[in-house]
Amino acid sequence: MRVTIRDVARAAGVSVTTVSRALNGAADVGEETRQRVIEVAKQLNYRPSHVARSLVLRKSQNIGLLVSDFRKGGHHFLYDVLVGVHDTLAEYGYDVTLVSTDTARQQLVSYVDFCRARGLDGVIVMGIRLDDPYVEEVVESTLPSVVIDLPLLSRHCGYVMTDNVNGARYAVRHLVSRGCKRIGFVNGAAHAAVSRERLRGFEEAVRQYVGAFDERLVVYGDFTLEGGQRALAELLAKSPDVDGVFFASDLMAIGGIQHCKAMGIRVPDDLAVVGFDDIDLARFVTPALTTVAQPRYEMGCEAAKMLVHMLQKGEMPSGTLLPPQLVVRETA
Amino acid sequence: MRVTIRDVARAAGVSVTTVSRALNGAADVGEETRQRVIEVAKQLNYRPSHVARSLVLRKSQNIGLLVSDFRKGGHHFLYDVLVGVHDTLAEYGYDVTLVSTDTARQQLVSYVDFCRARGLDGVIVMGIRLDDPYVEEVVESTLPSVVIDLPLLSRHCGYVMTDNVNGARYAVRHLVSRGCKRIGFVNGAAHAAVSRERLRGFEEAVRQYVGAFDERLVVYGDFTLEGGQRALAELLAKSPDVDGVFFASDLMAIGGIQHCKAMGIRVPDDLAVVGFDDIDLARFVTPALTTVAQPRYEMGCEAAKMLVHMLQKGEMPSGTLLPPQLVVRETA
DNA sequence: TTGCGCTTCCAAAACGTTTTCGGGTATATT
DNA sequence: AATATACCCGAAAACGTTTTGGAAGCGCAA
Structure with missing residues (x-):
């Protein structure tokens, strides 16, 4: 069925260890064997399983986009932010999975548990209101998060909003x-x-x-x-x-x-x-x-960037204000 | 760190097998032990790892939402469909992860490989154009898919669009x-x-x-x-x-x-x-x-439903036309 | 010869689940 | 009394990776 690292190893005449090393650019593998492994891998159209990798590395390269109220209005806003988030997260090699508070709530489960069960590395929260019970969770949890349009700041939670x-x-x-x-x-x-x-x-x-x-x-x-x-x-x-x-x-x-x-x-x-x-x-x-x-797209980008920096460089979360821009038309 | 099934087993004084069975509602586990296991699991706030489960079950309960051109216009359309997809997929217990053709293309990888690497069970495609090279892939691949707004029908590919x-x-x-x-x-x-x-x-x-x-x-x-x-x-x-x-x-x-x-x-x-x-x-x-x-939201729902039926019941994909509705206002 | 440091490679453990197969009891059947 | 039948339960393998801790070979110095 699926072509695994074992298949590559066999075809290249080396161990799985070596295949893993060769493909991940580790140091201690001979140059010729590395080339051979790479060649064979391409030959077999080998794609490492993200799932297996997530399991052993204990991180999924997958971040959640928590939307508090999908349905209700705000189309433009949510969509543009979403696209911004997706684009820059993709750039950094992260996937994004949609999470709505509704489904979490419906399963009577804290949103943090919801994310942890899925192995999400972090979460970007948007559309949440100040009086939402999840707010407390967001600021207190150790799950890295950044909130959009709500000034929540804590050890693991940053925010970005327009000024x-x-x-x-x-x-x-x-x-x-x-x-x-x-x-x-x-x-x-x-x-x-x-x-x-x-x-x-x-x-x-x-x-x-x-x-x-x-x-x-x-x-x-x-x-x-x-x-x-x-x-x-x-x-x-x-x-x-x-x-x-x-x-x-x-x-x-x-x-x-x-x-x-x-x-x-x-x-x-x-x-x-x-x-x-x-x-x-x-x-x-x-x-x-x-x-x-409001720079909607940029807000998404900025939020994503902050989260990735927290994840990869262990940076502290911060609060960022993005400059709005006056657009003069006819009503004033 | 994370509380695993082993922790639950130890705390409940049973084997991991029994814990798994008890929590998944399997038949051959005594009623009292089942209750004990459930109680302990709740006690420890145990959440099964979706990642580990995906690995062994070889399905991720995760479907991809492939958007061909995120940025370009169509805001409303894409957003509403997306929400529909998300809502009904969530109902069926599936997660949805965003996939843009751009990122796949950028990595010089077929979109099917992209999905397979991530273990996606299926994919819903939207915003794709008839002359997109990915179209061929969609209809030929064995990855279950349903396309929105393009009448592509094959063994593993259905579609939904407005009439x-x-x-x-x-x-x-x-x-x-x-x-x-x-x-x-x-x-x-x-x-x-x-x-x-x-x-x-x-x-x-x-x-x-x-x-x-x-x-x-x-x-x-x-x-x-x-x-x-x-x-x-x-x-x-x-x-x-x-x-x-x-x-x-x-x-x-x-x-x-x-x-x-x-x-x-x-x-x-x-x-x-x-x-x-x-x-x-x-x-x-x-x-x-x-x-x-156009019934945008419903299109998303319908697409999701069809995909789930293909996945769970092995149903053949089909082409569904959703009825549009004339909205009379002032211009005619 | 022995010992040591490099380089290149591998066996095996680990990640957290599900599932197969079989083992043990108690109860019912012959 | 022996055997079959349920009913519970557990050991271990499997999923596909990464990583740890060596091992083998080799050159070189002592």
Whole structure:
């Protein structure tokens, strides 16, 4: 059936030890025998079994991509990060297997056990929320991990996220430069770490660029389209004089714009809008959405790179912030 | 370190054989010892090593998700399918590991070898094109596989795709029912299997519902936004009297609509438009796009199910067509 | 001759499971 | 009393690798 190292050894007239050494570039094997072994291996189309190798080496060159909530929205985000993770992990010679918290939860098993059973060398966590019970596990376990979009740092757990506070600052600064005097903020969900940071950036920027910070100008929209509509309505009811709004997500921003259309408010003339994320939609919606873009693909790459460094060089995990970028279109 | 089956055996005062049997529900182990073993295993938080098990069982309960071109567009499509695959595979107790043709190609290794080296039990292929050299491998290899969106059928290879010809028929029928008399078709790429099928459906439906089929009414737009713009311009140049257009993708349809806006053509009054795919964008664009939706998630599920049936019950692979669905919005 | 250091190779153990085959008891059958 | 029949259980082999601890050969110095 399968051609094993034993077959190669027999065909080359050496021991399995020598075959292993020859193929793995070990020192103590004669040059001519090495060549012969390599030749024979190619001849037989020999592929070492990753499984067997994993068993003896006690590492699988396989890392898990733990996704907390596969189904729910966030398509773009998760996908791009996933691709980034895959690409750079592949570069380093690692495979990636999908793990969803749902299946782990369903089997009533801690996610660490789930990963250990599969011999995963490490795990990249994304889409997890601050109030998820798995968070504790992530930071406490000795399984090397890096979390995306949640600032968790411990002995074996690093994180990478966009620089949300600066992203929010860019948004506000841009609104101000466009002449906005009274700027509102439609935030996402209070429990989300990114929301807190964006709020901080918003507040700092407002203090810096316009002066007083009026906390009645921040409302919450739950990251959804409808939430954006509702939240903007609420904001305008409280403060009819706002002339610019920063939304913590593009989806909410689009909802807000829909609300504006319904109410006869002109964007950006009556109300300037800037979103967050730069989802595909942003360029297609009319008017095209000005937004601050997250480097989704790069986040995946960075997370993968950090994990590999932890694994291979024993580096300590760290927290990395990736710079967002303001994309100016038509709404502000 | 790791708690193995031996530890459990020792703690329970039985042999490893018995532990294995007890935990795997084999028949010949006394009920009391079984309970004792289970108790001890839970006590020690024992998790069988999937790696060791894979080695001896010669199957990994792990299937590969081969993505031909991760980066390029198709975000929504690939992501939804991926989630569907993952969900149902998880249900059946299989893990899924990501495989991109790029990495295989880069290592100058056939994708089958790539999968075999990793001990994958089967593979689900998506995003592959008809002219990809891997196609031959897929149909000829004995590695169980199912392909998405490409009608490849062989002893070990099945496929699942949407019923593109009926999808196209729905589109045409709807345009006709809206009163269109002269209907154009902006197809994708000539080499894509789906394009051929949609063309067939279009032609059949035109013959059935309007009468003569004029092949000058079909142009190609390469599935891109710009391609859609160009193609529609070309179509209108050749036949200014078309009053309805079916686009083989939403992206092209949106491009076409942009072209209409630029030319002062009213949609749907002057020109009715229906797209294909139902990407997220479709509902947000103005006017909202009428389109025929592909059951992306279900395609993933179906593919996974077929593969599992092949693996577990030795079923022969088959070709399944999933019904698309017309989503009527504002453009037609 | 002996001893020593190189180089090149190998036998065997180990990784953590499953499974085959057979051994031992107790109970039922002749 | 002998034998068959269940029923439990265990020793050992197997899966395909890597690695440890020598061993054999050889040249060279003492």
